[in-house]
Amino acid sequence: MDLALKWWWLTVAVTAIGVGVVVGGVPSETKHNTLVTRIAFGSCANQSAPQPIWNAIIKFDPQVFIWLGDNIYGDIRLPNKLFGKERNIGPWKNTPRFVPATEQEMKSKYEKAKSNPGYSRLRQNTKVIGTWDDHDYGLNDAGKEFDGKVTNQRLLLDFLDEPQDSPRRKQAGVYASYTFGPTGRQIKVILLDTRYHRDPLRSDGSILGSSQWKWLEKELYGSSTAITIIGSSVQVISNLSATTGPFFYMESWGRFPKERDQLFKLLADSKRGGVFFISGDVHFGEITRYDCATGYPLYDVTASGITQAVEKVVPMPLHFLVRFLAWLTPATLRVMDGNCRRKSCTYGMPNFGAVEIDWDATPVTLKIQVRDTDGNPVAGVTAPLSELQARNFSYSTSNKVGKRQRHCLLEVDQPWIVRYRLAILASGALAILVLTMLGMIWLATLCCRGCPLKKKRD
Ligand SMILES: *[C@@H]1O[C@H](CO)[C@@H](O)[C@H](O)[C@H]1NC(C)=O
Numbered sequence: 001m002d003l004a005l006k007w008w009w010l011t012v013a014v015t016a017i018g019v020g021v022v023v024g025g026v027p028s029e030t031k032h033n034t035l036v037t038r039i040a041f042g043s044c045a046n047q048s049a050p051q052p053i054w055n056a057i058i059k060f061d062p063q064v065f066i067w068l069g070d071n072i073y074g075d076i077r078l079p080n081k082l083f084g085k086e087r088n089i090g091p092w093k094n095t096p097r098f099v100p101a102t103e104q105e106m107k108s109k110y111e112k113a114k115s116n117p118g119y120s121r122l123r124q125n126t127k128v129i130g131t132w133d134d135h136d137y138g139l140n141d142a143g144k145e146f147d148g149k150v151t152n153q154r155l156l157l158d159f160l161d162e163p164q165d166s167p168r169r170k171q172a173g174v175y176a177s178y179t180f181g182p183t184g185r186q187i188k189v190i191l192l193d194t195r196y197h198r199d200p201l202r203s204d205g206s207i208l209g210s211s212q213w214k215w216l217e218k219e220l221y222g223s224s225t226a227i228t229i230i231g232s233s234v235q236v237i238s239n240l241s242a243t244t245g246p247f248f249y250m251e252s253w254g255r256f257p258k259e260r261d262q263l264f265k266l267l268a269d270s271k272r273g274g275v276f277f278i279s280g281d282v283h284f285g286e287i288t289r290y291d292c293a294t295g296y297p298l299y300d301v302t303a304s305g306i307t308q309a310v311e312k313v314v315p316m317p318l319h320f321l322v323r324f325l326a327w328l329t330p331a332t333l334r335v336m337d338g339n340c341r342r343k344s345c346t347y348g349m350p351n352f353g354a355v356e357i358d359w360d361a362t363p364v365t366l367k368i369q370v371r372d373t374d375g376n377p378v379a380g381v382t383a384p385l386s387e388l389q390a391r392n393f394s395y396s397t398s399n400k401v402g403k404r405q406r407h408c409l410l411e412v413d414q415p416w417i418v419r420y421r422l423a424i425l426a427s428g429a430l431a432i433l434v435l436t437m438l439g440m441i442w443l444a445t446l447c448c449r450g451c452p453l454k455k456k457r458d
């Protein structure tokens with residue numbers, strides 16, 4: 001080796017060590033150099049139920065699989081009690097419907113999940129990463145107040161094979177980021193923790209908490225990547241609650257409007273291109289899109305769940321009703337096009353998410369899909385990366401430009417008669433039911449005139 005070459009090697013070595021130290025010092029930042037073209041993701045997996053969907057996921061042959069939460073159902077659901085001393089459902093409930101499991105119970109549930117034959121087979125060839133949602137965090141709808149979070153963080157990280165010396169085991173919360181692929185063809189995956197620091201529902205407080213916000217800011221302003229996938233356990237774009245209230249509310253970023261604005265503003269200000277969200281939680285699959293956050297179509301691909309699905313909880317003959325209600329929901333941000341299995345463009349049977357990148361196409365093309373148990377797409381979007389690039393755009397809630405246009409109009413900004421369509425229909429159906437019952441009672445009384453009881457009294 002000549003001197004110049006030696007110097008060159010020395011420089012490379014020192015730089016590598018430097019980069020290594022820097023990378024090692026940043027919490028939970030992991031780099032992998034192999035080109036990634038297929039990523040799958042999923043959520044809501046009951047460890048005690050059969051999970052046949054793994055076959056379809058394995059067939060898709062993902063290089064990376066991302067868990068988006070409810071990876072196990074850790075907490076314990078008590079039997080429904082509408083009446084009595086301890087009532088856990090209805091507006092008059094006075095005790096919780098879910099209770100946390102013990103550490104031992106959580107552990108054995110994780111063991112069951114991890115030893116599922118399909119999932120075990122997937123893990124042989126696929127890198128598995130993930131975050132959590134409420135049921136694996138330890139308690140239904142829980143946030144920062146839940147005191148099992150420290151123990152359960154350890155159990156989740158064990159399940160994900162996080163190395164014992166990983167900084168992720170020392171931080172408060174399970175958020176993490178990964179960069180896959182060679183320079184120029186990199187994919188960054190940012191996994192958020194929407195539980196550990198989350199303020200109570202209805203507080204309009206914080207979801208991420210200040211330390212995670214600082215971290216996220218650094219991640220988004222950091223070195224650019226062709227694609228950035230942000231994983232959030234709960235939906236970011238869709239705000240279903242706006243159309244299902246006052247009957248029921250779901251968890252979502254929409255329930256924390258201030259925090260959601262902050263997220264959109266950060267994304268817009270960072271000028272990062274190629275960003276999209278993936279989410280879970282709701283027990284159906286759909287793709288939503290918001291064009292007024294970053295100035296380019298910002299997608300949220302929801303895949304939920306591996307076993308849990310809204311249609312499965314009602315008997316087969318009523319599936320049409322679930323589909324009808326899904327179709328009736330005025331979801332302004334949902335992507336409704338010819339690429340859907342169902343008319344509603346939601347899918348209420350088990351599903352998973354599939355991301356494919358054609359790096360060799362010009363321009364590079366991104367294909368994001370929700371797929372069923374057979375691996376067939378039920379909703380999907382294909383977009384050239386060149387369409388997902390930041391332009392001069394600043395996010396503002398008062399920015400009325402284009403607010404009325406498709407994929408910008410929020411659910412809450414629809415006329416009330418459209419927004420509350422479901423509630424109006426449900427109240428109407430209830431009124432008809434009550435009237436019919438009253439009518440029948442009246443008829444019965446009429447028929448009863450002159451019945452034996454009455455005669456006796458006379
Ligand atoms: C999970 O599956 C088991 C077995 O089918 C069932 O008994 C249990 O209620 C399910 N749990 C949830 C949360 O759906």
Ligand SMILES: *[C@@H]1O[C@H](CO)[C@@H](O)[C@H](O)[C@H]1NC(C)=O
Nearest residue numbers: 239241242254255257410412
């Ligand atoms: C989402 O819907 C809820 C319930 O109607 C509402 O309070 C909230 O402001 C909505 N959020 C957004 C961002 O529209």
